[in-house]
Amino acid sequence: MKKIICKLAAVAIGRPDAETMGKRTLSTAEVALDGFVGDKHQGQTRGVWEGDKDPEGTIRRNERQWSGISIEELDRITRELNLAEPLTAAVLAVNVCVTGIEGFSQLPGGSRLVFPSGAVLVVEEYNPPCIGMSANISRLFATRSGNPLSKGAFSKAARGLRGVVGVVDVAGVINVGDEIVIEFFEVPNYATPFAEVSPAEAEKRSGEVLNAKT
Numbered sequence: 001m002k003k004i005i006c007k008l009a010a011v012a013i014g015r016p017d018a019e020t021m022g023k024r025t026l027s028t029a030e031v032a033l034d035g036f037v038g039d040k041h042q043g044q045t046r047g048v049w050e051g052d053k054d055p056e057g058t059i060r061r062n063e064r065q066w067s068g069i070s071i072e073e074l075d076r077i078t079r080e081l082n083l084a085e086p087l088t089a090a091v092l093a094v095n096v097c098v099t100g101i102e103g104f105s106q107l108p109g110g111s112r113l114v115f116p117s118g119a120v121l122v123v124e125e126y127n128p129p130c131i132g133m134s135a136n137i138s139r140l141f142a143t144r145s146g147n148p149l150s151k152g153a154f155s156k157a158a159r160g161l162r163g164v165v166g167v168v169d170v171a172g173v174i175n176v177g178d179e180i181v182i183e184f185f186e187v188p189n190y191a192t193p194f195a196e197v198s199p200a201e202a203e204k205r206s207g208e209v210l211n212a213k214t
Contacts, residue, residue: 001183006100008115008178009071012090013039021136025090028175031119033168035065036095062167063124068096068113069163070104080157082143091140092133094163096121098180105163111184112169119172123184127165129155 012023013036023039035042046062048054074087074097089097096113098104111123131152138149 001185004101004182004184006070006098006180006182008096008174008176008180009099010089010097011174011176012093012095012097013037015040021093021133022091023093023095025088026176028173029095030173031066031121031168032171035062035168039066039095040093041065041067041095064127064165065167066095066121067093067127067163067165068098068104068121068123069094069127069161070101071097071099072102073104073161073163077154077157077161081137081141081149081153082145084142084144087137087141091137096174101182105161107164107182107184108186111182114181114183115172115174115178117172117174117178118170119174120168120170121166122169123164123166125165127163129158129162131155134158 011026011029013026013029014023030037032042034044041062041064043062043065045059046064048056048058048060052058054060069089069092074089074092078086089095098113105126107123109123109125113121113123115121134154135151137154138151141149143149
C-alpha cells in the first residue's frame with residue numbers, strides 16, 4: 001500500500017438550487033456513515049438517473065455519498081477554459097477539495113482518505129463531467145478574452161480531471177486545513193483490450209483479474 005499526504009483545502013455541502021447548482025462552503029463538516037450531514041447526496045441508497053447504469057425506477061446502493069476534486073485539477077481546468085475567475089469546489093457542487101496531490105482523479109477504487117478525526121472516505125470511481133454542469137459553467141463564467149464558452153466546453157476541458165466519488169467508511173468531523181493521508185494500492189493497467197494481445201497474454205491477464213477480485 002502506498003501513502004500520500006495532502007491537505008483539505010475546502011469543504012462544501014448542501015442542496016444545490018436550479019439557478020447555480022453550487023453548494024455552500026464551510027470550514028468544518030460532519031461526516032456520517034451515509035454521507036455528509038445535510039448534503040443532497042447523503043443516504044445509503046439512491047434512485048437511478050437518466051443515462052445511469054441500471055434500469056429506470058431501480059433503487060440502488062449509493063456509491064456517490066461524497067465527491068472530491070483537487071485544487072491542482074481546478075486550476076488546470078480554469079487555465080484550459082481561460083476563465084476570468086477561478087473555478088471552485090463549491091461552484092462544481094463538490095464536497096471535498098484537496099491540495100498537494102497530482103492525479104487525484106486517477107486514484108483507483110478502494111483508495112482511502114484518512115482524516116485526523118478518524119473519518120475515512122473511500123473512493124468508488126471517477127466522476128465524469130456532466131452536460132448539465134458544463135452548460136451551467138458556460139452560463140456563469142466569462143473568459144479572459146471575452147469569447148463565450150460553448151455549452152460543452154467544460155466537459156471537454158475537465159475530461160480526466162473532474163475528480164472522484166465515493167462512500168464513507170468511518171464517520172467523523174473534517175476541517176479545512178486537515179492533513180489527509182491517502183492510502184492506495186497500485187493496480188495493473190487492464191485498459192488494453194484482450195483482443196489486441198496474444199491469447200496466452202489474454203489468459204494470463206484474465207487470471208490476474210479474477211485473483212484480484214477474490
